Amino acid sequence: MTNIRKQFIHINQRIEQAFKLSGRPPDNNITLLAVSKRHPYDKIQSLYDLGQRHFGESYLQEALQKIELLSHLDIVWHFIGPIQSNKTREIARHFQWVHSVDRIKIAQRLNSQRPSELPPLNICLQVNISQEIQKSGFSNIAIHNAIKGILPLPNLIIRGLMAIPEQVPDSSEQFMLQRTAFQQLRLLMQQLNQEYGLNMDTLSMGMSSDLEAAIAEGATIVRIGTALFGSREN
Numbered sequence: 001m002t003n004i005r006k007q008f009i010h011i012n013q014r015i016e017q018a019f020k021l022s023g024r025p026p027d028n029n030i031t032l033l034a035v036s037k038r039h040p041y042d043k044i045q046s047l048y049d050l051g052q053r054h055f056g057e058s059y060l061q062e063a064l065q066k067i068e069l070l071s072h073l074d075i076v077w078h079f080i081g082p083i084q085s086n087k088t089r090e091i092a093r094h095f096q097w098v099h100s101v102d103r104i105k106i107a108q109r110l111n112s113q114r115p116s117e118l119p120p121l122n123i124c125l126q127v128n129i130s131q132e133i134q135k136s137g138f139s140n141i142a143i144h145n146a147i148k149g150i151l152p153l154p155n156l157i158i159r160g161l162m163a164i165p166e167q168v169p170d171s172s173e174q175f176m177l178q179r180t181a182f183q184q185l186r187l188l189m190q191q192l193n194q195e196y197g198l199n200m201d202t203l204s205m206g207m208s209s210d211l212e213a214a215i216a217e218g219a220t221i222v223r224i225g226t227a228l229f230g231s232r233e234n
């Protein structure tokens with residue numbers, strides 16, 4: 001069996017196991033987002049042949065090449081990386097999802113640049129859940145203005161929230177500490193849904209090293225790179 005096949009099976013088992021342990025209702029699905037940044041397009045093809053459909057990319061130029069090369073495949077492309085203003089046009093054209101919306105201005109540009117023949121773009125608002133100084137994302141306070149500013153934009157659908165919590169050191173409390181951060185994101189989405197009468201249904205949280213904790217707290221999309229593809233090329 002090829003490595004990628006083994007890793008694909010293994011990740012799906014980890015997801016299924018975590019889902020069972022979580023006690024979540026059976027119809028409360030989890031999407032595996034295969035983070036293919038810094039991996040060649042033939043690995044995407046291999047995973048596609050195994051049935052994987054959702055792929056995530058962080059670097060626009062690299063992503064556009066892959067999207068072009070693989071345009072005959074029925075792939076759902078997710079942009080998950082930092083977004084500069086001069087990148088929004090291509091992102092709005094070529095992706096179905098954007099997880100890393102962290103400024104109202106970026107959302108406005110994506111909205112006005114989304115081609116009219118395409119359905120509205122699915123977005124997640126990135127939240128700086130661990131309140132790290134160097135990390136992007138809305139604060140728990142700024143997110144309110146973001147919702148109010150972005151909600152009226154007709155070519156975007158706010159599907160939910162995304163976070164990359166602070167790494168917690170290996171220890172006996174690691175799992176609980178990871179859960180605490182993910183729980184904050186879940187509660188924040190609940191609160192925003194109530195306060196603004198929204199139907200956000202997406203919690204994009206959990207990566208190779210913390211997907212179990214994220215699923216325990218209600219992740220609906222887990223973003224997995226290393227555990228699927230191995231370590232990245234630079």
Ligand SMILES: *Cc1c(COP(=O)(O)O)cnc(C)c1O
Pocket residue numbers: 035037058080081164207208209223224225226227
């Ligand atoms: C790279 C990346 C991932 C995947 O991380 P792994 O630890 O390799 O699973 C997930 N989310 C974001 C936003 C990323 O940039």
